[in-house]
Amino acid sequence: MPMNRRDFLRKIGVGAACAFAAATMPHAIAATRPNVVFIAVDDLRPELGAYGKTHMVTPHMDRLAREGRVFARHYVPAPSCGPSRYALLTGMYPTPAHPVTYHNSAFQMYEQSIGPLSLQQHFQNNGYHTTLIGKVSHTPDGYRGGQNIREDREQNPPEAPGWNVLDTPAGQWNDAWSAFFAYAFGETRTPGESPPVEMADVGDRGYPDAHLADAAIEHLVRRSAGEEPFFLAVGFYKPHLPFNAPQQYWDLYDRDAIDISDVDPYVRTGGEFFGNYGHEARDTEDDDYVRKLRHGYYAATSYVDAQIGRVLEAVDNLGLDENTIVVLWGDHGYHLGELGYWGKHTLHEYALRAPLIVRTPNMPHRGAATDALVSTVDIYPTLAELCGLSVPDHLDGTSFAPILEDPSAETVDRVFGGWNGGTQHTIRTDQYRLIQRNGDVQLYDHHQDPGERQCVADEHPGVRARLVEKLEAFVGRP
Ligand SMILES: [Ca+2]
Known part of the structure; x- marks a missing residue:
C-alpha cells in the first residue's frame, strides 16, 4: 500500500526537519529530465513469476513487470560478470580486437585508458548526479581492489569512470569481497571448503543485500530532495554463489516439490561451482542434494526480491515514480544442472538469456511482455534516448525505446555473444x-x-x- 512521502520518511527514520525540507521540494516536480534507477542482480536466471515460472516467490519483481515491460528474450553478450557488465556500461560488444574484454578482467580496459565514454559518465556529463552502490561493474563495490576500505581508495580508484559517489556498505563483513561471499554472522567464504548453500535463522540484515537496499534507500531520500536529475545504480549480490539466505526465504518453498526433471545428473562440470565450494562428498547424482542446491538458489532469489521490493517502495513513496525510469537487469543466466552443467560459463540459452524489466513513466501497454530480441548493449542507447542525451558514436547497440511504446515492435533481428578470451562465439536469431x-x-x-x-x-x-x-x-x- 503506497504511503505519502512524509509518512514514508518518518517510517524509515528520517528526522522531522529533514523530512519537511525533502517534502517541500519533491524532485519529481523540479526536474524536467527523468531520473534512472538501475538495479543489477547477479547471476539471476529468468526463473521468476514475471517470466511465467509460477513456482517462484518473487512478488516484487513480478509487480515491476506488471507496471512495466518484461523482455522475454534479452541476451547478454558474455556469460560472466565482468564482460557482461563491461558491455552494459560501455554499450559495446566484447571484441576479439581486445580479447581481455571476454574475461572477468574486462574493466582493465579503463586501467589502460582505452575504455570508451561510460554510460554513467555520459549521464554525469549531462548534469546527472551518479551513484554506485554494490556490484555494478565487476568488483562488489566498484573499486579496483574491491576492498571498500577508505584508506585504500587512492591506490584503488573506481573500475570505471563517471560516478559522483560510490557507497557500498560492507556491514559486519568489513570489506566488500568478504560481503560478496558472505555467510551469516560476519563469516565469509573459504575457497574450496565453504558449502554452496546456507540457511541461517537471521533477519534480512543477516546478509549483505539488505544493507545494499538500506544504502540505496538512503541515497534515494537524499537525491529526491536535490535539484539535479540522478542516475542511481544498485547492484545486488544474490543469487550469486553461495546460495545463502535467511531461513524465512527457504521456508517459502517445499523442497520435495522442487522440479529437477530437467537436470542432467550424469555429468558434473562447472569450475566455479565445484572448484570454489565444498560439496559434502556428495555429488549431483543425488536427487536430494540437487533439490537442496536448487532450493538454495530459489531462497536467495526470493531474498533479493524482497530487497528489490524495498527499493521500489522507496521510489514510489518518495514520489519519484512519476519521473523515474526503473531498469531491472540480470547480468547473465545460469545452468542449475541443465545440459549437465552447473554455472554460467557456456554460450547456451541457459547462460546468455537473462531478465530485463523496464518501467518508464507514462508507459503504454503496461504489463505486456515482449518477445523482441534485445541485447544488453542496447540498454545504453535506450537510456540515452529516453533521457534526451545524445547517442555516442562508439555504441554497438540499438535503442529499444520503440518496444517500450509498443511491445510488438522489433529493433534488431540478431544478437551476439562470446566467451573464453574471444575463442567462442554465438549468434541468436528469432x-x-x-x-x-x-x-x-x-x-x-x-x-x-x-x-x-x-x-x-x-x-x-x-x-x-x-x-x-x-x-x-x-x-x-x-
Ligand atoms: Ca554474474
Whole structure:
C-alpha cells in the first residue's frame, strides 16, 4: 500500500526537519529530465513469476513487470560478470580486437585508458548526479581492489569512470569481497571448503543485500530532495554463489516439490561451482542434494526480491515514480544442472538469456511482455534516448525505446555473444542459435528445441552457412 512521502520518511527514520525540507521540494516536480534507477542482480536466471515460472516467490519483481515491460528474450553478450557488465556500461560488444574484454578482467580496459565514454559518465556529463552502490561493474563495490576500505581508495580508484559517489556498505563483513561471499554472522567464504548453500535463522540484515537496499534507500531520500536529475545504480549480490539466505526465504518453498526433471545428473562440470565450494562428498547424482542446491538458489532469489521490493517502495513513496525510469537487469543466466552443467560459463540459452524489466513513466501497454530480441548493449542507447542525451558514436547497440511504446515492435533481428578470451562465439536469431567453438559449429532450432539438446547443424546446411557468415562478419569487425 503506497504511503505519502512524509509518512514514508518518518517510517524509515528520517528526522522531522529533514523530512519537511525533502517534502517541500519533491524532485519529481523540479526536474524536467527523468531520473534512472538501475538495479543489477547477479547471476539471476529468468526463473521468476514475471517470466511465467509460477513456482517462484518473487512478488516484487513480478509487480515491476506488471507496471512495466518484461523482455522475454534479452541476451547478454558474455556469460560472466565482468564482460557482461563491461558491455552494459560501455554499450559495446566484447571484441576479439581486445580479447581481455571476454574475461572477468574486462574493466582493465579503463586501467589502460582505452575504455570508451561510460554510460554513467555520459549521464554525469549531462548534469546527472551518479551513484554506485554494490556490484555494478565487476568488483562488489566498484573499486579496483574491491576492498571498500577508505584508506585504500587512492591506490584503488573506481573500475570505471563517471560516478559522483560510490557507497557500498560492507556491514559486519568489513570489506566488500568478504560481503560478496558472505555467510551469516560476519563469516565469509573459504575457497574450496565453504558449502554452496546456507540457511541461517537471521533477519534480512543477516546478509549483505539488505544493507545494499538500506544504502540505496538512503541515497534515494537524499537525491529526491536535490535539484539535479540522478542516475542511481544498485547492484545486488544474490543469487550469486553461495546460495545463502535467511531461513524465512527457504521456508517459502517445499523442497520435495522442487522440479529437477530437467537436470542432467550424469555429468558434473562447472569450475566455479565445484572448484570454489565444498560439496559434502556428495555429488549431483543425488536427487536430494540437487533439490537442496536448487532450493538454495530459489531462497536467495526470493531474498533479493524482497530487497528489490524495498527499493521500489522507496521510489514510489518518495514520489519519484512519476519521473523515474526503473531498469531491472540480470547480468547473465545460469545452468542449475541443465545440459549437465552447473554455472554460467557456456554460450547456451541457459547462460546468455537473462531478465530485463523496464518501467518508464507514462508507459503504454503496461504489463505486456515482449518477445523482441534485445541485447544488453542496447540498454545504453535506450537510456540515452529516453533521457534526451545524445547517442555516442562508439555504441554497438540499438535503442529499444520503440518496444517500450509498443511491445510488438522489433529493433534488431540478431544478437551476439562470446566467451573464453574471444575463442567462442554465438549468434541468436528469432529461430536459431549457432555456436562456433574451436572450429566446431553447433546449431539449435528454438522452434523445436528450446533447451538446445539436439544439434541440427548437419540437417540445415543453408541455415548454418548463412549464420556462420553473419557471425564471422561480427567477429571480424574492427
Ligand atoms: Ca554474474
